[in-house]
Amino acid sequence: MKKLYTNRSYLRVSLFLLFFSLLSNSITAESFFDAGESSLSLIAESDEISTGETILVGLKFELNPGWHTYWENPGDAGAGASVVWELPPGFKASEILWPGPTKIPVEPLMTYGYEDEALLLTKITSPRTISYPVNIGAKVSWFTCKDVCLPQEGEVSIKLYQGLKSENQSTSLLREMERTVPTDLSSPHRVSILDNKIFLQFEREEAQQISSAYFFPAEYGFISYVANQKLERNDRSFSLELTPAEVQVKTLNLKGVLKLNSDGDSEYYNLDLPLGDKADHSPLGLNLITALLFAFLGGLILNAMPCVFPILSIKILGFIEQSQGSREKMMQHGFVFSAGVLTTFLIVAGLLLFLRSTGDSIGWGYQMQSPLIISLLIYLFVAVGIVFMGNLVLGGQLAKFGVLAQGQRDLAGSFLTGALAVVVASPCTAPFMGPALGMAFLQPGLGSLFIFLALGIGFSLPYLTLSIFPQLLSKLPKPGEWMETLKQIMAFPMWGSALWLTWVLSSQVELQSVFAVLIGALLVAAGLWLLEKTQNSQGLSRSFALFISVILLAFSLWLIPTSYKASPAEIEGNEYAFSAERLENLRLNQRAVFLNFTADWCITCKVNEAIALNRESVKKILADKNIVYLKADWTRKDPEIALMLARYGRTGVPLYLLFPSQGEPIILPELLTEDMLVGFITEIN
Amino acid sequence: MRYLFTALISLCVSFVQASVITDAEAPDFSLVDSFGKTVSLSDFSGSTVVLEWTNHDCPFVAKHYKTGNMQSTQEYAKEGGAIWLTIISSAPGTQGYVLPDTANELTTSRNALPQHVLFDPEGDVGLMYGAKTTPHMYVIDASGILRYQGAIDDAGGRGFNFKNLLEADNYVKNALKEIQSNQVVTTKVSKPYGCSVKYKVTGSRMKRDTINSAAVVATITAEDIQRSPALTTADALRL
Incomplete structure (x- = not known):
C-alpha cells in the first residue's frame, strides 16, 4: 500500500513538472501563477539591478472573495506561506517581511492572516559580480482557506536586467507596502502580569486618535488567540488586557505585532518584551488557600485587638451569666453567636461586592468611611458606657440588640451579640488579616466570600470553644458583687472607643460637625439619665421622661453629619492627600515632593502602584530622602486635581511629578518600573 | 452581585468546556463509534490511549496519511x-463529516489502525479537550493522566508541504516511548498544526474567551482592578 502511495506521488510530480514546462513556454506566465482559488505573482521594484544592491521584491497573492491566506503565525490553525528562493550564485534573500495581519475568526477558533490580497516582501541583495539577465525564482507553498483549506504550490520567476534601479508599475505598490511592515515601537511599552491577566501597556503621543488596538502573538502557548482584548486609555498611556492561553508553554518573551487603529488607518509595531522573573504573578503573593488561612488566623487574633475590647467585655459578661445555665443551653448560645458572627461577615462581604460592582471605592472598614455609621457608633458606645456605669435596666427593645447581659438569655440575643461584635470589630485589623483582606478585594465574588467566612470562623472560634467546653469557663470566677464593679470598669473602654471614633470622624468631617456629634452624645447621655431617674416611677412622669428621651435621641440623630469634609486628611507617614494649598506650603518650605495622580478606575495607575510605587525599595528611598508623597486621587471628579493636571498639559491620570526641593518638577514616564522610579528619586535633591 | 454571578457562570462553564492540562487527569467522555457502539475513555483505563482529531479532507491530515506517517x-x-481513538468533530455539512460507512471505508483504504473512529458532531469533546486543528494529538497514560498534547510531529508551520514527514521528530511516538519505559515525557505540549476543526457554529455556544479553568480561582479582571481600591497590605493594616 505504501508503495502505491509513492507511485501516485511520482505521477503527481511528473504531471506537475509537465504543467510547469508548459507554463514556462509562455512569456507572461513566468511571473504569474494561477492556483484556482488564488493566484501568485512575483513583482520587483525595478526591472534592473546593479552589483552590490538591494532590491525589494514581493510575492503577491490574489485570493478569490471570501478566501484568505495566513500570517507567519496562523493562530489556531493553518500555516503561513513558505518560500524557497532560486537565485543565481552570490544572491541573497532576506526573510519574508510580513505585513501586519488581520483577525480572521473561525468560530470557535481564531486565525490570523490576509483576506483578498497579500503581498509578502523580501529584500534580495546582489553580489559584486553578476551575469545578466538575473533570474529570480521562487518556489512557494501556501494555504488558501475559506471554511476549507487548500494547499497550494507554485513557482514564479522574473528576470532582472543590467542597469540602475528605475521605477516600474510595481514600485509604488511595493514601497507603500514596505511602509506598513511592522516596525519597532519607539515609545515606552511594557508587559505586566497581575494575577491571571497580562497587561500590555504602551504610551503614544497622539493618543487621542487611537480607537482600538490588537496584539497578534507571534508564538503559541502564552496569549489566547481567541479571547477578546480590552483596551483602556489613560491620558497618553494604554493598557491592553490579554488573556493567557488555555494551554501554556514556557515562554520567555512576549513576541508579536501590535496593531493600532485610528480613523480607518492602522499602524503595526513589532514587540519583543522579556517576561523575566520581574513579572509579578500575584501582587500580594498569596494564593487563595494561604489567604483563607491568614483570614482564619487574623479572625482569631482579632479577638485580642484593643478595638474589639468593648465587645469582649460584653461577651465576657455574657459567658459569666451563661455559666450558670445548662451545658446544652450554653452550646446552643455558642453556635447561635457564631452564626451571628458568620452571617454578619457574609452580609459585610455581600455588601462589599455589591458596592464594588456599583463602582464605589471601598476597603475593609468601608462602613467606617461613612460619618453616619461612625456617629451612630459613638452614640452607641457612649450609651453602653452609661448603662454599664449606672443602674439603668433597659428592657424589651434595646436588650434585643444584645448590648446587655440580660438580653443574652434568649437565642436572638446571642445572634445579635455576634452581629454586633463584627460591626464593632470592623475598624480593627489584626496581624495576618491585612494581606488576606487585600486578597479578598482582588477576588471575584466567591473568593472574597470565602475569605470573609474564614475570618468569621476564626473570630468566633474562641467563644464556640468556650461554649462547647464549659469546664474552661469554670476557670472564670463565680459571679458576685465584683461583676458590678467589672461592668462599671468596662464602661471606660466603651467611652475610650467613643473618643477614638470621634477622632476618626474628625478626619472625615468639618470641626463643627464633630462638635455637633459631641452635643448629640451629650443629649443621648441626658436621655439615658432621664430614663434611669424615672425607671421606678409609674404613669405620667414616666411617659413624659420617655417622650423627652425620644426627642433628645431624635435630635441627636438629626445632628449627625452626612457630608464629607472637602479634603481628606493625612494618610500615612510621609504620605498625604493632595491639595493645592498643601503642595504650595510644601514648596514654600522647600520640601521635595512626589506627586501621584491616580484613580481607582485607572489600570495603568494600579499596575504602576503594584509593580513600582508600593514596593519597599521605593517607600524606603522616599522616607530616607524625606520626600513627601502626595496622592491626588481622581477617582471622583475634583476640579482642583483637574486644574493641576491641566497645568501639566494632561487631561487624565496617571501623571507622576517629582518636585526637587527647589525648581520645576520632573515629569516621570507614565509607565513606571521599580528601578526607574528609584533611579529618578535617587537623583533628586 | 454581578461578580458572584460571573464567577458561578464561569465555574459551571468550565465543567462543560475547557482545555485540558498536561499531567492532569484527562476528562472522560462517551461517543458513538463507526460501528454504532458507545465508547468511553474510561473503558480503556489501564491502557495508554492516543486521541487523534481528524478530518480526512484536510490537506494536513491527507499528507500524514498519504505519506504513511499517521x-x-x-x-x-x-x-x-x-489504544488509538480517532475522533471526528466536524459538524454535519462541514468538511470531514462522514457517515459510519465512509469512516470504515477510509480506515480500510488508508490502512489506518484505530481501535475506534468516534463521532463528535456536536463538538463537545473537541471543545472539552481544546482540539483546535486536524490533526491534534493527545496521549493519555494507563492511569488516565494526560501526558502529551499538540502536534503529531515537528513538521508543522510554514513549508509543511515541502517537508518529509517521515524524517520529522514524532512527538506522539516519543511520548509513547517514554510512557512505556516509565520516563517523564520530555515534550509535553507543542503547538498543534493543521486545518481548523470544523466545529458546529451555534450562536448559543459560549465564546471561548469566557472559558476559564476552574483551577484558576485567583483571577482578577481589569474591571476588578478598576473598581476595587487596590488595597495593599499596608493599606489594609492601616485600618
Whole structure:
C-alpha cells in the first residue's frame, strides 16, 4: 500500500513538472501563477539591478472573495506561506517581511492572516559580480482557506536586467507596502502580569486618535488567540488586557505585532518584551488557600485587638451569666453567636461586592468611611458606657440588640451579640488579616466570600470553644458583687472607643460637625439619665421622661453629619492627600515632593502602584530622602486635581511629578518600573 | 452581585468546556463509534490511549496519511499495546463529516489502525479537550493522566508541504516511548498544526474567551482592578 502511495506521488510530480514546462513556454506566465482559488505573482521594484544592491521584491497573492491566506503565525490553525528562493550564485534573500495581519475568526477558533490580497516582501541583495539577465525564482507553498483549506504550490520567476534601479508599475505598490511592515515601537511599552491577566501597556503621543488596538502573538502557548482584548486609555498611556492561553508553554518573551487603529488607518509595531522573573504573578503573593488561612488566623487574633475590647467585655459578661445555665443551653448560645458572627461577615462581604460592582471605592472598614455609621457608633458606645456605669435596666427593645447581659438569655440575643461584635470589630485589623483582606478585594465574588467566612470562623472560634467546653469557663470566677464593679470598669473602654471614633470622624468631617456629634452624645447621655431617674416611677412622669428621651435621641440623630469634609486628611507617614494649598506650603518650605495622580478606575495607575510605587525599595528611598508623597486621587471628579493636571498639559491620570526641593518638577514616564522610579528619586535633591 | 454571578457562570462553564492540562487527569467522555457502539475513555483505563482529531479532507491530515506517517504512528502505538481513538468533530455539512460507512471505508483504504473512529458532531469533546486543528494529538497514560498534547510531529508551520514527514521528530511516538519505559515525557505540549476543526457554529455556544479553568480561582479582571481600591497590605493594616 505504501508503495502505491509513492507511485501516485511520482505521477503527481511528473504531471506537475509537465504543467510547469508548459507554463514556462509562455512569456507572461513566468511571473504569474494561477492556483484556482488564488493566484501568485512575483513583482520587483525595478526591472534592473546593479552589483552590490538591494532590491525589494514581493510575492503577491490574489485570493478569490471570501478566501484568505495566513500570517507567519496562523493562530489556531493553518500555516503561513513558505518560500524557497532560486537565485543565481552570490544572491541573497532576506526573510519574508510580513505585513501586519488581520483577525480572521473561525468560530470557535481564531486565525490570523490576509483576506483578498497579500503581498509578502523580501529584500534580495546582489553580489559584486553578476551575469545578466538575473533570474529570480521562487518556489512557494501556501494555504488558501475559506471554511476549507487548500494547499497550494507554485513557482514564479522574473528576470532582472543590467542597469540602475528605475521605477516600474510595481514600485509604488511595493514601497507603500514596505511602509506598513511592522516596525519597532519607539515609545515606552511594557508587559505586566497581575494575577491571571497580562497587561500590555504602551504610551503614544497622539493618543487621542487611537480607537482600538490588537496584539497578534507571534508564538503559541502564552496569549489566547481567541479571547477578546480590552483596551483602556489613560491620558497618553494604554493598557491592553490579554488573556493567557488555555494551554501554556514556557515562554520567555512576549513576541508579536501590535496593531493600532485610528480613523480607518492602522499602524503595526513589532514587540519583543522579556517576561523575566520581574513579572509579578500575584501582587500580594498569596494564593487563595494561604489567604483563607491568614483570614482564619487574623479572625482569631482579632479577638485580642484593643478595638474589639468593648465587645469582649460584653461577651465576657455574657459567658459569666451563661455559666450558670445548662451545658446544652450554653452550646446552643455558642453556635447561635457564631452564626451571628458568620452571617454578619457574609452580609459585610455581600455588601462589599455589591458596592464594588456599583463602582464605589471601598476597603475593609468601608462602613467606617461613612460619618453616619461612625456617629451612630459613638452614640452607641457612649450609651453602653452609661448603662454599664449606672443602674439603668433597659428592657424589651434595646436588650434585643444584645448590648446587655440580660438580653443574652434568649437565642436572638446571642445572634445579635455576634452581629454586633463584627460591626464593632470592623475598624480593627489584626496581624495576618491585612494581606488576606487585600486578597479578598482582588477576588471575584466567591473568593472574597470565602475569605470573609474564614475570618468569621476564626473570630468566633474562641467563644464556640468556650461554649462547647464549659469546664474552661469554670476557670472564670463565680459571679458576685465584683461583676458590678467589672461592668462599671468596662464602661471606660466603651467611652475610650467613643473618643477614638470621634477622632476618626474628625478626619472625615468639618470641626463643627464633630462638635455637633459631641452635643448629640451629650443629649443621648441626658436621655439615658432621664430614663434611669424615672425607671421606678409609674404613669405620667414616666411617659413624659420617655417622650423627652425620644426627642433628645431624635435630635441627636438629626445632628449627625452626612457630608464629607472637602479634603481628606493625612494618610500615612510621609504620605498625604493632595491639595493645592498643601503642595504650595510644601514648596514654600522647600520640601521635595512626589506627586501621584491616580484613580481607582485607572489600570495603568494600579499596575504602576503594584509593580513600582508600593514596593519597599521605593517607600524606603522616599522616607530616607524625606520626600513627601502626595496622592491626588481622581477617582471622583475634583476640579482642583483637574486644574493641576491641566497645568501639566494632561487631561487624565496617571501623571507622576517629582518636585526637587527647589525648581520645576520632573515629569516621570507614565509607565513606571521599580528601578526607574528609584533611579529618578535617587537623583533628586 | 454581578461578580458572584460571573464567577458561578464561569465555574459551571468550565465543567462543560475547557482545555485540558498536561499531567492532569484527562476528562472522560462517551461517543458513538463507526460501528454504532458507545465508547468511553474510561473503558480503556489501564491502557495508554492516543486521541487523534481528524478530518480526512484536510490537506494536513491527507499528507500524514498519504505519506504513511499517521499509519506508522498508529502501528507504533499498537505494538506498544496502546489504544488509538480517532475522533471526528466536524459538524454535519462541514468538511470531514462522514457517515459510519465512509469512516470504515477510509480506515480500510488508508490502512489506518484505530481501535475506534468516534463521532463528535456536536463538538463537545473537541471543545472539552481544546482540539483546535486536524490533526491534534493527545496521549493519555494507563492511569488516565494526560501526558502529551499538540502536534503529531515537528513538521508543522510554514513549508509543511515541502517537508518529509517521515524524517520529522514524532512527538506522539516519543511520548509513547517514554510512557512505556516509565520516563517523564520530555515534550509535553507543542503547538498543534493543521486545518481548523470544523466545529458546529451555534450562536448559543459560549465564546471561548469566557472559558476559564476552574483551577484558576485567583483571577482578577481589569474591571476588578478598576473598581476595587487596590488595597495593599499596608493599606489594609492601616485600618
